[in-house]
Amino acid sequence: MDGPMRILIANSSPDPIYEQIVRQIKTQIIAGDLAEGELLPSIRKLAMDLQISVITSKRAYDELEAEGFIDTVAGKGTFVAAQNAEFLREKRMKVVEEKLAAAVAEAQLMGMRYDQLAEMLRLLCEEGS
Amino acid sequence: MTTDYAIEVTGLRKRFKGFGLKDVTFQLPRGYIGGLIGPNGAGKTTIIKIIMNLVRPDSGSVKVFGLDHRTHEVEVKSRIGFVYDVPGFWGDMSLNAHRRAIGRFYPRWNDATFDRLASEFELPLNKHFNVLSHGVQTKFALVMALSHDADLLIMDEPTAGLDPIFRRELLQRLSTLLQDEGKSVLFSTHITSDLARIADFITLIRNGEVAFSLPKDELLEQWAVARGDASMLRRIDPSLLRGSRRRAFGVEALVSDASAVRNTLGSEVVIDKATLDDVMVLMTAEDRDAA
Numbered sequence: 001m002d003g004p005m006r007i008l009i010a011n012s013s014p015d016p017i018y019e020q021i022v023r024q025i026k027t028q029i030i031a032g033d034l035a036e037g038e039l040l041p042s043i044r045k046l047a048m049d050l051q052i053s054v055i056t057s058k059r060a061y062d063e064l065e066a067e068g069f070i071d072t073v074a075g076k077g078t079f080v081a082a083q084n085a086e087f088l089r090e091k092r093m094k095v096v097e098e099k100l101a102a103a104v105a106e107a108q109l110m111g112m113r114y115d116q117l118a119e120m121l122r123l124l125c126e127e128g129s
Numbered sequence: 130m131t132t133d134y135a136i137e138v139t140g141l142r143k144r145f146k147g148f149g150l151k152d153v154t155f156q157l158p159r160g161y162i163g164g165l166i167g168p169n170g171a172g173k174t175t176i177i178k179i180i181m182n183l184v185r186p187d188s189g190s191v192k193v194f195g196l197d198h199r200t201h202e203v204e205v206k207s208r209i210g211f212v213y214d215v216p217g218f219w220g221d222m223s224l225n226a227h228r229r230a231i232g233r234f235y236p237r238w239n240d241a242t243f244d245r246l247a248s249e250f251e252l253p254l255n256k257h258f259n260v261l262s263h264g265v266q267t268k269f270a271l272v273m274a275l276s277h278d279a280d281l282l283i284m285d286e287p288t289a290g291l292d293p294i295f296r297r298e299l300l301q302r303l304s305t306l307l308q309d310e311g312k313s314v315l316f317s318t319h320i321t322s323d324l325a326r327i328a329d330f331i332t333l334i335r336n337g338e339v340a341f342s343l344p345k346d347e348l349l350e351q352w353a354v355a356r357g358d359a360s361m362l363r364r365i366d367p368s369l370l371r372g373s374r375r376r377a378f379g380v381e382a383l384v385s386d387a388s389a390v391r392n393t394l395g396s397e398v399v400i401d402k403a404t405l406d407d408v409m410v411l412m413t414a415e416d417r418d419a420a
Contacts, residue, residue: 048304062215
């Protein structure tokens with residue numbers, strides 16, 4: 001692919017292909033790897049590059065557009081939408097929340113208690129700072 | 130606005146001895162790839178031959194680009210690139226001679242495109258058609274079909290007998306063609322694995338009938354294969370049960386709503402995403418059991 005966008009599709013993933021695309025583009029926008037105003041490949045170019053159906057890539061773009069991550073300008077193409085700072089912060093918080101939720105689910109599966117989990121989180125935070 | 134269709138097939142019927150098409154109806158919107166899948170002998174080739182006006186149906190209609198395929202046959206056919214299993218070329222004529230003989234019938238024939246594709250596919254242009262391997266013959270048929278700027282590519286079993294490298298190359302060609310949103314592709318296949326990857330719509334033909342015609346994503350996301358003990362089939366909502374077969378250690382069922390079945394049967398069964406192979410095998414299993 002020409003632009004800075006990176007997408008990797010796992011056929012064995014239980015997630016539908018369009019969801020994998022949506023998630024990866026969102027992550028790159030939130031992380032700032034895809035900057036505001038960046039031109040994205042057309043729906044048909046994306047389908048060709050990933051060797052997927054046109055309907056699948058269209059659905060991914062429709063969803064990103066509905067969530068305000070991208071804008072399509074008729075005749076010009078699809079661009080990364082302007083993200084206001086507070087909105088972006090909220091989205092980043094949401095990513096943290098989702099990852100913590102996944103960690104909590106994993107912990108509950110093996111019967112970890114809240115205090116054990118909290119202790120682990122405290123150690124991780126200290127390590128990172 | 131009405132949807133713009135590349136192909137509209139409505140109510141096709143055709144009786145042959147011991148076989149028939151029954152009320153075959155499906156559409157392919159312009160700008161997309163449609164796959165006709167189904168076991169050998171289900172009627173896929175007959176449907177394609179009717180679209181190409183090589184076989185006349187007993188009743189029903191076919192519109193291509195919104196035009197009746199018989200009253201506008203010349204215009205319709207000049208805009209179709211046709212690749213079929215047994216290519217209709219002359220055995221003792223060179224590929225180059227084919228180009229000269231066939232090319233002039235197409236208003237939008239492009240020699241430069243032909244030369245470029247022929248060299249990309251490494252076609253031996255001076256060799257006679259009948260000395261070529263089946264794979265090379267198919268490549269040639271594809272190059273011919275792509276050289277007259279067709280708006281619709283119709284391919285009957287294009288990947289039969291082709292190696293995986295060429296199958297990948299074919300997929301790449303098709304998605305390149307689809308960069309132009311006015312172009313459409315219809316193919317038939319009984320091997321569902323590779324062409325299905327880029328198909329937008331899937332139409333399953335079973336015993337001369339359309340078992341379903343759906344966007345592929347809807348099919349692969351909502352349908353599933355449930356495996357459980359013999360009593361499982363009785364507890365699946367019959368309107369969701371699309372096919373089943375008995376296995377040595379239980380039964381396998383194809384269901385059209387994975388989450389509904391997960392909710393009602395829960396942990397008594399295992400549920401997997403359905404592949405197109407699963408769909409084809411399970412939806413035609415009863416026919417084979419009955420046969």
